[in-house]
Amino acid sequence: MATERFTLDPGTRALLRDLGISLARVLRRAHLPAGVFAHGPVTMTAEEYYRFWAALDDEAADPDLAVRIGRALSVEVFNPPIFAALCSADLRTAAERIAAFKPLIGPVGLDVTAGRAGLTIAVHWPDGPPPPPLLTGAELAFWAALARIGTRHEVHPTRVTMRRPPRPTPATSAYFGTPISEGAADTVTFSTEDAARPFLTEDEALWTFFAPELRRRLSELEASATTTDRVRAALHELLPAGRSSINAVAAQLLTSPRTLQRQLRTEGTSYQAVLGDTREKLARRYLADRSLPTSQVAYLLAYDDTNSFYRAFRRWTGTTPEAARTGQQLTSA
Incomplete structure (x- = not known):
């Protein structure tokens, strides 16, 4: 901290x-x-x-x-x-x-x-x-x-x-x-x-003016972040869009999948490990919101079907999403 x-x-x-x-x-x-x-x-x-x-x-x-x-x-x-x-x-x-x-x-x-x-x-x-x-x-x-x-x-x-x-x-x-x-x-x-209520302050031209400088500053900040942090941040953006592959993340970070894996190995982890950890933490957050059905949680985590999410969640926690919700075995990450 x-x-x-x-x-x-x-x-x-x-x-x-x-x-x-x-x-x-x-x-x-x-x-x-x-x-x-x-x-x-x-x-x-x-x-x-x-x-x-x-x-x-x-x-x-x-x-x-x-x-x-x-x-x-x-x-x-x-x-x-x-x-x-x-x-x-x-x-x-x-x-x-x-x-x-x-x-x-x-x-x-x-x-x-x-x-x-x-x-x-x-x-x-x-x-x-x-x-x-x-x-x-x-x-x-x-x-x-x-x-x-x-x-x-x-x-x-x-x-x-x-x-x-x-x-x-x-x-x-x-x-x-x-x-x-x-x-x-x-x-x-x-x-x-x-x-969806319209902002009366909307000014797309002004946003276009601001955005490049904000992206530049963010890039400078991310340059000092670990590869693991950058992969996790990319996954937060890509998973709800149904994209979970290392190719998609590498493209987002402007590098190659091979280079990305090498950098992660240097930090003592792997792409699959970061993906699994990110999905587990997001799953716990999403499940804490009882208005989100399990099927939508699976969708937000870019699983092909609900059964795949069930298997992964049981592997992480030893229980099902519904049992975790009932037993309040959820923590925010």
């Missing part, structure tokens, strides 16, 4: 001022340098980033702070990847774009799943200690804020889950439009109608 980095955007200063919270006091509580914002974007280890959010929570001493942050968010405090996502046609497209460029913001993974239950966005944190509850709550509140800024409509999620939900308050329930329930992952779900 210590090797991963989060970026604390300079817009945080404006956000805290709008909230009436002293940045200097928060930094002191977090044992961070007073001049940390003096030279633009701030890069922190995950441990430092978590300390900042825990200190912010302590300084505010407000159980509704995550909601206040959601209501205070504006275009002025968004960083480039999120500002660019507002150029999208709708929330689903914006979520997919943010998921692709989320590594530029921090080592937080996003899974975007569109199904019969609507659009579900799941947040996944680095291995190690869990994030402060305020950080998780603010991340989920962000999606409601983004939907409202883009559509100029009071969009409410249909479901919000947290692994460690806060004590319910009237303000939180009013903001989300639904209580936060305990779940296997930190997720927010929007109806199919709201996910």
Whole structure:
């Protein structure tokens, strides 16, 4: 966890001022340098980033702070990847774009799943200690804020889950439009109608301007990632499209299958091992959402049929998907 980095955007200063919270006091509580914002974007280890959010929570001493942050968010405090996502046609497209460029913001993974239950966005944190509850709550509140800024409509999620939900308050329930329930992952779900509601901020020309620079920055970041990390990231994108072969991943990473296998062997693994591990972790996430039938989970993992998924899941866990759901033998990854 210590090797991963989060970026604390300079817009945080404006956000805290709008909230009436002293940045200097928060930094002191977090044992961070007073001049940390003096030279633009701030890069922190995950441990430092978590300390900042825990200190912010302590300084505010407000159980509704995550909601206040959601209501205070504006275009002025968004960083480039999120500002660019507002150029999208709708929330689903914006979520997919943010998921692709989320590594530029921090080592937080996003899974975007569109199904019969609507659009579900799941947040996944680095291995190690869990994030402060305020950080998780603010991340989920962000999606409601983004939907409202883009559509100029009071969009409410249909479901919000947290692994460690806060004590319910009237303000939180009013903001989300639904209580936060305990779940296997930190997720927010929007109806199919709201996910497709047009963004009035849509500007494809501006997105075309932003996208090349974002891709360049992402490529620079990925260049420092391990081959295993890059393969896993590619699979997250390719599996829902029904593509699981090493040829498809190699093409995505602009290399050859032979070179890819050689690089993975150097890291002590293989393509099949990474594929299996990625599928297992995604299966557990998808199955935690009971609105997704097993057949759709198999489809999202690029299995040819449900029986193939059943055999693989039994090999991983020793049980069936239905038994795992019934026994709550699922964890988010």
